[in-house]
Amino acid sequence: MVRTTNFNAGPAALPLEVLQKAQNEFVDFNGAGMSVMELSHRSKEYDAVHQKAKALLKELMEIPDDYEILFLQGGASLQFSMIPMNFLSKEKTAHFIMTGAWSEKALAEAKLFGSTSVIATSEDDTYKYIPDIPEIPADGAYLHLTSNNTIFGTQWQQFPDSPIPLVADMSSDILSRKIDVSKFGIIYAGAQKNLGPSGVTVVIIKKDLLSKENEQVAKILKYSTHAKANSLYNTPPTFAIYMLSLVLEWLKEKGGVAEIEKRNRKKAGILYRAIDESGGFYKGHAREDSRSNMNVTFTLKNDELTKAFIAKAKEERMSGLGGHRSVGGCRASIYNAVSVEDCEKLAAFMKTFREEH
Template identity: 90%
Template structure:
């Protein structure tokens, strides 16, 4: 079997070693005589998986002791609602830095629960850069930002120093680089980009926030409910958490976040060089100081050429290069599991396609 090089934005590429290990354990997990998918979430076998995943995440991200690590469901989309449902009200204001479609969705949900205000936005420039965020009002309950923007291909290089708590959607670049977790009060991320398969959402939340929850919130939508129950209040997505633990093991074996950040920077350099050296044949969407190391977005001169590029790439066993429908063009998502060799393959194809046209 010749595997396809996977540049999809999500669900995205998983490390081959992880898939192979899961395959080997699929029918008989550590002598249990059954698949990990069949284990009771209350069993000692699954509990070991659950605790291992939490411990590895804490180690790799250097998460301080005053944070809870939760494994929830519903993706980042549920967090758009769950965060303001628990912490916003008509008497409070949440501030938003607008950098793309996911910021827009988070803002729309927050408006249902309390006051919101846009503190900075790059919408007028088709979200082609990260806007300047300064003079953050001290009266806000939190500042919300999206650390990486898959559709437009922009990423925060430096996070703002904020006088109010910072809430970050890190779905598409969590574990791709080192960050100072203590600068954030809540970090949330759907797994299907860098963490594993779809189905589990990681939430890293300061413990003191659990005492600030609004009262009129359904029990299953309270963070404290899941914290008290070790994310076992209801049946968790056990297989997705198992896969998450394997991805974290792989990441640790590769040298952790220092090594993966260096590799991701090199991958991005290869593809952005192919764009910049094309004499305008490929045009990057994001401004150079805001370029994402996870999602490389670019356009060609017309739709016909773009369609041909994507079709020929598929013939070369490269998949997922179509841009989001709201932007068009092309997008190469180069999350942790995508190798340097994969990016070199795409860059070589880009050069060959340019020379042919």
């Protein structure tokens, strides 16, 4: 079988080695005579998977001891609601930095639970850049941002020092670069881009926040419930967590986050050079100082040419290059599992297509 080069934004590419290991273990996991999908989430066999996933995540991200690691469901979208549901009180205001569609969705959900404020936004220029941050109000409930914006192709280069809990949706760039976890109150991420398949959401939350949850919240929607139960309050997405553990194992074997960050910078550089050296044939959407190393967004001069580009790329077994419907153009999502060679293949194709048109 010839593998298709996968530039989809999510669910996204998974390492081939991970897929092959899962394939080998699929019917009989560690001699259990059952698939990992069939194991009880209370079994010792599954418990080893669960604990390995937590331990690897803690090691790779250098997560301090005063944080809980939770495996939840509902994607990042449920976190848009769970966070204000638990931490936005009547006396406080939740502050937001707007950099795209996902921060808009998080803001819309928070408005259902209390007072909100937008302290910075780049909406004025189609979210092409990460805005400058004014003074952050010290009496707020929390400050929310989206670390990487899949649709517009922008990424935070540095995170603000916040006097209130900093909450970050890192769904599309978690584990792609080194970060200081201690700067954040909550980090959350859907797995389907850098961590594994869809179905599990990782939440990293500072333990002292658990005692500050609002009281009138359903038990299953409280972070403390899942922390006390080691993410086993209800049946977790066991297969997705198993796959996550394999991806983390693969990342460690590749040299950890520091090495994957170098690789990601190299990959992005290859594609941005193809854009910048095209004489305007390709135009990047994001401002240069805000460019994402995960989602490279660009346009061609008209829709007809864009459709031809995407169709020809598909013939060359490159998938997922269409831009989001709200922006159009093209987008190459180059998450951790996408190789340098994949990016070189796309850059060569971009050059050939430009020469032909």
